[in-house]
Amino acid sequence: MQSDFFKVAIHNTGLFFIIVIILHFAPIFRNNKFFPVDLIKKFFFRSTMIKGCLFIFLCFLSSGCLPEKRTSQVQPLDLIHPIASLTSAALTEHPWTATAEWKPSVTPQPTQIQLTPLPTHPQFKRERIPTLRAEDASHVVAEGDTITIIAANYQVSKNAIIEKNQIKNPDLIAVGQELVIPAQIPDFQDPGNEILPEKGILFGPSANDFNISAFLAEHPQSYLTNYIEPEPTPNPEAKKSEQQPSFKARNGAEILYQTAIQNSIDPRILIALMEFQTHSISEKKPNGNQKKSVIAHLGSYYEPLARQLAWAADTLNEGYYNWKDKKTNLWILNDDTLVAVNPKVNASTAALQYLFSKIFGAEDWLYAISKNGFSLTYQQLFGKTSDEFLSDPEFETSPKLDFPFAAGEIWSFTSGPHVGWTDGTPWSAIDFAPPDAVGCNMSQYWITASAPGIIVYSQNGLVIEDLDGDGNMGTGWILVYLHVESRDRIEINTQVDRGARIGHPSCEGGIANGSHVHLARRYNGEWIPINQDYPMILSGWEVFSTGSHYDGYLEKDGTLIEAWYFKTEASEISY
Structure with a gap:
C-alpha cells in the first residue's frame, strides 16, 4: 500500500515540473503566434492561490490522488438458467458428505440465557377440584377472546x-369490553355412577x-x-401437484385400530360408543339417531367414520386428563344445563360424562351415564369390565433417554412441551429438526x-417403541x-439398541410445516x-415448559437452550 502511494507522488511531482519548465522557456516562443504564452502566464500565474489550485487540479487530473476504480471479484448471478441448475452447481462444488460417522468440526456451544432463577416446571395440576363460584365475576375482553373461549375458561x-x-x-365483542360472568349455579x-x-x-394391557x-368376524353384517x-x-381449485397422487382406501377395522393406537384409546370403547349411539355394530347402517354419523352429529364435515x-x-x-x-367442577350439557361434578367419580367415568355432555341435554345425559346406558351396552358386547391393575409411573422406573x-x-430444538397427539392430550411431546x-x-x-426396546408399530408416519420388551404397548414405558x-x-417387531436408526424425519403422519x-x-x-413429577431428561438435558404451548427450554448445568419455531443458531443442540 505504501509503495503505491510513493509511485503516485513521484508521478504527480514530475508532471508539475515539466509544466514549470515549459513556461520558464516561454520567451523563446513569444513570437510564435500559435503559442499565446502571455495569456497563459496571466491566467495560470496571476496569484499564489491559483498556483496551489493548479497543483491540486493536476494531481486529480492525473488520477493519482483519486481512488482507483475497483473491479468486482463477485461473479454475477446466472439468472438465465433455471434455479435447479444453480442448486446443482452448488451441490457439485459443495457436495453433502454426511455419513453415519459424521461429526461437526466444532461442537456447538449452546446459547446461554441468563435467567434468575433457572426455569421451574409450571403447575398444571390443581390440588383439589375448584369450588363452584357463587358470585358473578368480571372479565375484560383481550385480543383473541371469543365468547366460546371465555365461557370455557370460566366454565x-x-x-x-x-x-x-x-x-x-x-x-x-370488542377488545377492552367488560363482561359480567354469571355465577356457577x-x-x-x-x-x-361408575361407568368404567x-x-x-x-x-x-x-x-x-x-x-x-x-x-x-362375529358381526359380518355390521356397518x-x-x-x-x-x-x-x-x-x-387446487393444482395437480398439490393433490395426493393416489388414494388407498381403508376399511373400518383399519381406521378403528389406527385411531386407537394414535390416541391411546381402547378400541372397545369406540366400538361400544358406535353401538350405543347408532347401533352401527348390530345393524348394517347407523339408525339415524345422529343422522349420517355413527357417534355424534357434528355437521357434514365430521360424518366420515x-x-x-x-x-x-x-x-x-x-375429559380424562382435565x-x-x-x-x-361443572359439566355444561348440550342444552346449557349445568351439572355439578361428583368428586368421587374416576377419570374414565368423567371422560365419558364429558363426551356425552357435548351430545345430550339433561334427560338423555342422565340416561347415558346410568347403569342402563353406555355401561350396559359395553357389557353386552365385551362382558363385565375388569378393574385392571395399572399403576401410575414412578420417575425412578423411567429409563435413561x-x-x-x-x-x-447438530439439530434444532424447534418446539417445547406441547400436546402428545391432539388437543385433548397433555403436553407430553417436544420436536427436533x-x-x-x-x-x-x-x-x-x-x-x-x-x-433400547422393540418396535411394536410402524406405519402412517408413526413409530412406537416398547421399552420393557414384552411387545405390549399397553404396559410399561413406550x-x-x-x-x-x-x-x-x-x-x-425389530429389536433396537440405543442409537439404532428408526427412519428419516419428515412431515408424514400429521400436520407439519417442516421435516422434524x-x-x-x-x-x-x-x-x-412433561412436568416436575415426570421430567423428561435427554442425554442429561432436562426439558422445561414456560407455561405457553410449544415454548420451552433445555437445561443442563445452568446452560439453557430455548425452543424456536424455526431453525436458528440459538436453538441448536448437540451431545
Whole structure:
C-alpha cells in the first residue's frame, strides 16, 4: 500500500515540473503566434492561490490522488438458467458428505440465557377440584377472546354470558369490553355412577390383546365390518401437484385400530360408543339417531367414520386428563344445563360424562351415564369390565433417554412441551429438526432410538417403541416417534439398541410445516406430561415448559437452550 502511494507522488511531482519548465522557456516562443504564452502566464500565474489550485487540479487530473476504480471479484448471478441448475452447481462444488460417522468440526456451544432463577416446571395440576363460584365475576375482553373461549375458561355456558350482558351479536365483542360472568349455579349434581374402571378408556394391557378383525368376524353384517373409506372429493381449485397422487382406501377395522393406537384409546370403547349411539355394530347402517354419523352429529364435515372416531377419542382424552388435573367442577350439557361434578367419580367415568355432555341435554345425559346406558351396552358386547391393575409411573422406573438423533450431529430444538397427539392430550411431546430441513424436504439424517426396546408399530408416519420388551404397548414405558418418513422406516417387531436408526424425519403422519421428529412418552397407555413429577431428561438435558404451548427450554448445568419455531443458531443442540 505504501509503495503505491510513493509511485503516485513521484508521478504527480514530475508532471508539475515539466509544466514549470515549459513556461520558464516561454520567451523563446513569444513570437510564435500559435503559442499565446502571455495569456497563459496571466491566467495560470496571476496569484499564489491559483498556483496551489493548479497543483491540486493536476494531481486529480492525473488520477493519482483519486481512488482507483475497483473491479468486482463477485461473479454475477446466472439468472438465465433455471434455479435447479444453480442448486446443482452448488451441490457439485459443495457436495453433502454426511455419513453415519459424521461429526461437526466444532461442537456447538449452546446459547446461554441468563435467567434468575433457572426455569421451574409450571403447575398444571390443581390440588383439589375448584369450588363452584357463587358470585358473578368480571372479565375484560383481550385480543383473541371469543365468547366460546371465555365461557370455557370460566366454565359457564355461552348463552349465560350472552344473556347476562345482553349481547346482540356474540361474534362482535370488542377488545377492552367488560363482561359480567354469571355465577356457577348448577341445576343438579351428577349422581356418581361408575361407568368404567379408573383407566378403562386407555389403551391398556387387555386392549393390546383385543383382536378387532376377530370381533368383526362375529358381526359380518355390521356397518363397521363392511365400511370402506370413500375417496375424498378433489379440490377443483387446487393444482395437480398439490393433490395426493393416489388414494388407498381403508376399511373400518383399519381406521378403528389406527385411531386407537394414535390416541391411546381402547378400541372397545369406540366400538361400544358406535353401538350405543347408532347401533352401527348390530345393524348394517347407523339408525339415524345422529343422522349420517355413527357417534355424534357434528355437521357434514365430521360424518366420515375416521373423523367421528378421531373426535370421540380426542374428546375422551380431554375429559380424562382435565379430570386428572382437577380442572373440572361443572359439566355444561348440550342444552346449557349445568351439572355439578361428583368428586368421587374416576377419570374414565368423567371422560365419558364429558363426551356425552357435548351430545345430550339433561334427560338423555342422565340416561347415558346410568347403569342402563353406555355401561350396559359395553357389557353386552365385551362382558363385565375388569378393574385392571395399572399403576401410575414412578420417575425412578423411567429409563435413561438420549436425544433422538446421533451423537455429534447438530439439530434444532424447534418446539417445547406441547400436546402428545391432539388437543385433548397433555403436553407430553417436544420436536427436533435435522440440519438439512427446508420445508417438508427429504432429509438425509436419521431419527435414532432414544433407548433400547422393540418396535411394536410402524406405519402412517408413526413409530412406537416398547421399552420393557414384552411387545405390549399397553404396559410399561413406550416412546412415540412421529413424522417418520416411509422411506427406510424401521419394520415392526425389530429389536433396537440405543442409537439404532428408526427412519428419516419428515412431515408424514400429521400436520407439519417442516421435516422434524416429534417425541413423546406413554406409560400403561397413559400420555405422560412433561412436568416436575415426570421430567423428561435427554442425554442429561432436562426439558422445561414456560407455561405457553410449544415454548420451552433445555437445561443442563445452568446452560439453557430455548425452543424456536424455526431453525436458528440459538436453538441448536448437540451431545
